[in-house]
Amino acid sequence: MSLSDLKPNTEAIISGINGDARFISRITSIGLTPGCRVTVIKNDKNRPVLMYSRDTMIAVNRRECADIRVSEINA
């Protein structure tokens, strides 16, 4: 399952990230690394995905969210 599949208000743990070196460098520098917890806040079509991670609200483009694998935490 990828980050862009998550519904709003779900929590997940990042399990892997695909992409070229530049993307990975950018995404880790904003705090998204494997093992890190994210809470999706908004996930609308044609908009970046909005999430909370490490106390921070972060927006990530949808296309790139598809390359972030997550496993959902069941509440």
Place this chain on the structure above:
Amino acid sequence: MSGCEYCDNKSEKGRKNSADKNAATIALLGQPNSGKSTLFNALTGLHQHVGNWPGKTVEQKTGTFTHNGKSYTIADLPGSYSMSANSDEEVITRDFITSDEADIVCILADSSQLERSLFMLADYAGINVPCFLVLNMADVARQQGKQINPQTIEAKLGVPVMLFSAPDTKSYDTFYETLECALRDKPYLNVSTLENEYKNISGYNEIVEILSENDRHGYTPMWLAIKAMEKDKVVLDSLKNTLSLDRFNRVESLSNQSGGAIATGSAKFAWIDGILNGAVNKADVKKSIGKLDRIFTHKFWGKPAVVLTVLIGLIASFIPAMPLMAAGMGIGALKGPVLTGLTAIHCPTFLSSIICDVIIQSMGFVVQMLGFVFGVTLVFGLLEEVGIMARISFVFDNTMGKLGLQGKSVMPFLVSFGCTMGGAAGARVIDNWGQKVLTIALAWAVPCGATWAIVPMLSTTFFGAWAPLLIAVILMIMVLHIWITGKIFSRGLVKAEDRYGMIMELPPYHKPKWGSLMRYVFGRTKDTFFRVTKVILIVCFVFWLISYSGGDAQESFLAKLGMLIEPVTKFFGMPWQLFIAFIASSIGKEGAVGVLSALYSGSGSVIAATSGAAVAANINELLLANIAKPEALAFIIAVTFNMPCIVALAATYQEIHSVKWTALISIYYTITALLLAFAAYHIGLLIW
């Protein structure tokens, strides 16, 4: 907290040494929204200089301040969330820090998001330059119920660490103390625990060993090894040049198996966890969005809400800007009395014309423009301070992304419907130079307020009830123009790697800090004044030279030239009078009708008309008697899509700092306006 256990003697207060011109240079490093600008502005006040990094298109912000009789230079370093070579900004930042120019690096982190924002420190670790750490936003962290113990962090890092609130003027004593102490002791970051984390990454030890014989000034082998594993292009290129081929290949293959930036990033965060362990209590920060964000990020209402907010802000900004604009017009109105005075003392005509039509006129333009710059800078600055700008980026990311731009680029477009110069000044918020130039280049295609002041009038005169149709056509051309111009210009301006989608923080909303905001706005307006005056004076003077006639407008060089090349301009549907009015509209569009009036009625000079001299009372009849419909159509289109005005030109130059691109954009607009006129004229000939 002051970190003064690092120094034995107290600061040498009051030691004044005038020979000590620059006691130290401080490099300010931190992620976006960590409070860098707030700190920078508070320290330097109006002593700021904005330019370009030598040979680069990245904005350089430096400033000076004095404390205890010593003067310091501080550089606000560009870049984003890390020190990796993802763009020019980060490379400039790295080069500056390790160039020996910086005596100390002040690293900022956000106390309310400490875990994430210490990433910059972790990425810095391994660079061999003394530093200290400022945990900014201490007030926000306190509100969240976080208790941070800087001493614990200090003990682990080996460099001074202080809690800080950049907007709080009272906390600066501690800042200066920490700074002086750090400058005296030159503390280096203790990286041993971080290195232990890195040692767990496969291949790390061997890479470090290979790199340890190969010294690069300012960087430790640890830092280089990590960047090599992260496939940092600049580091890899330099290793390729300095290592033997088989060693380089070995480094590369080890890096490929190491897990790259994911492994190193995880190691950095593991180290950060260790640093924070015991230094911060866990507070539960709520993970939901506020009311305001629910609107701004809404699927349908987001865009209208954002646009409305911006418009209200812009309208409100006219209130403080109004006095300046009125003053500008007041200066313009001085021309009459001054001219009368000069004539009375028998001043030669050309001299009084220079004084009135060039100098006073230019100053009038400049002061009016400052009103706009002031207003736009204030509104945009405010939106950025408060945090709304990040929401605008979010909402328009997809739309503007199609043009190769960031979401924020929508702002200059909105402003350009009012005034292109304001749009150009507002493009300052775009942090990537190429995208900034592209935004301005495209915003020029948006018909500005002055265009809207003359186009409906001209259209109605010539086309009566059909005028609205023409205006609809103009709007359609605008969209097409932006799209095509975007395609043409983006190739040279926006690199493929900058076309990545957004990865950014939406910071929490902050109350505006009026003091520092106003200081910034005034500084910016002052800066604009000095740069722009030069450009406007030069252009006004050149235009005056070619259009000066002493009496009859038809005697000027411009008119003679216009008549000479009329056979050519007729192709574009413009008899010489229209062509000169078109040229004059590059100076200011509102003058185009006045110039026609002067030329067709044979009274008044071109230059006076350009700058808004009165229009003949029978202007409508004059126009109808002299201009055919297809010509009128060509003229209206040409003026609408001509370059906006010299003030916009000057503002563009001020923002992008590039003569080449400013000239390219102007020439492009002049040519496309003529091409569009050509098309309009020939279509007009078919119709009428």
